[in-house]
Amino acid sequence: MDPQAELRRVLEGPLPGEVSKEFLQRFTFTAGDPRSVIALARDVLATVLDAGPVWPDLAQWRDRLPDRFVAACAPERDAAAAHEDAARRGAMTADEQREHAVTDAWELSGWLHWFDPDGNGESRGWQWWDAGLVGPAGGWVDVQVEGHPFASGSLEWLLRAAGARDIDS
Numbered sequence: 180m181d182p183q184a185e186l187r188r189v190l191e192g193p194l195p196g197e198v199s200k201e202f203l204q205r206f207t208f209t210a211g212d213p214r215s216v217i218a219l220a221r222d223v224l225a226t227v228l229d230a231g232p233v234w235p236d237l238a239q240w241r242d243r244l245p246d247r248f249v250a251a252c253a254p255e256r257d258a259a260a261a262h263e264d265a266a267r268r269g270a271m272t273a274d275e276q277r278e279h280a281v282t283d284a285w286e287l288s289g290w291l292h293w294f295d296p297d298g299n300g301e302s303r304g305w306q307w308w309d310a311g312l313v314g315p316a317g318g319w320v321d322v323q324v325e326g327h328p329f330a331s332g333s334l335e336w337l338l339r340a341a342g343a344r345d346i347d348s
Contacts, residue, residue: 185306186228201323208343213318217310219341227294251340253284285336293333304329
């Protein structure tokens, strides 16, 4: 997948007649202001996808990213708390893990890890394709995916942090 093409689609949408070479997966959501959800998601992604030649540290990301997104993220935990949480998640059933991912806020560092070229950035599993509105209280986001299943948690957290509810794919 092409990071520069993804950045262009985040900023401008797909080109007229542009067709994905991969699968498209649609995520729908409800929100009090779905237009602002899409706008914030685009703003966050544009910032992260245009990180520059050197991946910023967490303090720099806090300065660069929209305050509303940063404020929605969970406080960063120390290594011991993160280890305890990982052990607790490891003991959960698949359904419990899914519920945990859907209801708990993500730490900013954990979310950024999925975009870091030295972290999971190459294996995120999805790229932004397009977004739009469905009536006054709904919206959708299409993402390009290489196959199913794929790790959608980073996308779902982005949408929830931006104000989306009832996310469904």
